[in-house]
Amino acid sequence: MYTPVESPLVSLANYLAARREAILNNWRTACQNDPACNTMANLSREEFNNKVPFMLNVLEDRLRHLPLNGDIKVLAEEHGLHRWQKAYILEELLVEIHHINQMMLNELRQYWKLYPTPETERISESYEYLSWFYTLSINGSVEQYTDLQRIDASSRAQFLQGALNDLNEMTRQRGDLLRTASHDLRGSFGVIQGATSYLNLVEADEPERKQMLEMINRNLTTVREMVIQLMDLARLEAGQESVAIRSFNAGELLRSLIESYQPLATQKGLVLQADGPSDLEVESDPLQVQRVVQNLVLNALKHTDSGWISVSWARESDFRWLISVQDSGPGLPGNQDAGSLSQALAPTPESAAAFGFPNAEENAREEAVVQAPKSSKGEGIGLSIVKRLCELLRASLEIETKTGEGTLFRVRLLMRWTTD
Incomplete structure (x- = not known):
């Protein structure tokens, strides 16, 4: 049997660190088996763990008598905010906190049975630290949650006003988008009209007439695509x-x-690659999923002059799967010109580490606002359609872009369709 050589509390901290993954897994299992916990079934491992690994780090620091690398109450407040955002009810939050503390209590009991010590005051001290952990975790989470409830109850008028402002802004953006589309349509019709008038000139020779006919055909195709997109967007909005x-x-x-688009990619000298499992059974609307990918791939093909386009898909968890479309194009500009689609869709990943390693991107949670470039071929309309289709499919849309290096669109969808 292993005999601890450190002080009992330091050895206990090391034991808890070695048991970290088991503690988190047992915690989730206990919550899954509790009929009071319903919402957590829709959370990934990282979403469920949330700030708890960081909180356990602080407890272990306390056991080792080290400077505390964090504040459990603050971390618990962030956890309560997270659960609020995930539509938990207060009872579910309390049950989860009860189960994590029960897991820790069981670990302490197991440890002291395995490694009894004559220093009974150390055993008593360990339970005092656990009580400190429990008190701060429940106070922080519940206080934050109840504060949010109070804010919600007292600020409904502000929320309604905000919703009205958002509606007005959406109306303005929609008007800008339609004005841009109208401008592009007028421009295409102007080209067609000018080319048609040129064909009526007697002195126009055959090569010039052929060139004008090709110009007319190109612009008629553009007009047709834009009208179809506008009709699609109108149906979605209605x-x-x-x-x-x-x-x-x-x-x-x-x-x-993706195979159906290979000829178009070859024609442009682009590499179009598909990566993903051959068998991925999901529940969704295959036609609407296909429309989302078609819009993203066509958008990438139009705006990538050289390089490659990568389309990949994978199961992310038992609850979600994802599709990614990445290109080596010019990237999306960071400014927000009127009439183009702009979305704060930069991903904010959860910490995937059981040990709660710091994640600057997650902690900062800075929103990256990206904007689709203007295009006479209606790129803004296409991305508006993608966004609406994602809403229809209960899917999330994320965009990562870097000027001169390309753009990544990531769509997360449900593995199984749930009824409301």
């Missing part, structure tokens, strides 16, 4: 699109779809 949910093999659908 709520006239519906979903037909069924099980299907997403890997098979996506691979076949």
Whole structure:
């Protein structure tokens, strides 16, 4: 049997660190088996753990008598905010806190049975530290949660005013988008009209007439695409699109779809690559999923002059799967010109580490605002359609972009469709 050589509390801290993954897994299992916990079923491992690994780090620092690398109450407040955002009810939050503390209590009991010590005051001290952990974790989480409830109850008028402002802003942006589209349509019609008038000139020779006819055909195709996109967007905004949910093999659908675009990629000298499992059974609307990917791939093909386009898909967890479309194009500009689509869609990842390693990106949670470039071919309309389709599919849309290096669109979808 292993005999601790450090002081009992330091040895206990090392033991808890070695048991970290088991503690977190047992905690989740206990919550899954508790009928009072319902919302957590939709959370990934990282979302469920949230700030708890950081809180356990602080407890272990206390056991080692080291300077505390964090404040448990503050971390618990952030955890309470997270659970509020995930639509937990207060009872679920309290049950979760009870279970994590029960897991820690069981670990202490198990440790002192394995490694009894004559220093009974150290045993008593360890339970005092656990009580300190429990008190701060429940106070921080519940105080934050109840503060949010009070704010919500007292500020509904402000929320309604904010919603009205958002609606007005959406109306303005929609008007800007339609004005831009109208301008682009007028420009295309102007080219067509000018080329048609030129064809009526008697002195126009055959090569010039052929050139004008090609120009007319190109612009007629552009006009047709824009009108179709405007009609699609109008149907989505009017709520006239519906979903037909069924099980299907997403890997098979996506691979076949990407193969259909290979000739267009070859024509432009681009490498179009598909990566993902051949078998990925999901529940969604295959037609709407296909429309999302079509819009993103066509957008990448239009705006990437050289290099490659990568389309990949994977199961992210038991609850979600994702599709990513990445190109080596010019990237999206950071400014927000009127009439183009701008979205604060930069991802804010959860910490994936059981030990709660610091994640500057997550802690800062800085929103990266990206904007689709203007295009006479209606790129802004296409991205508006993608966003609306994602809302229809209960999917999230994230954008990462870097000027001169390309853009990544990531769509997260449900593995199984849940009824409201």
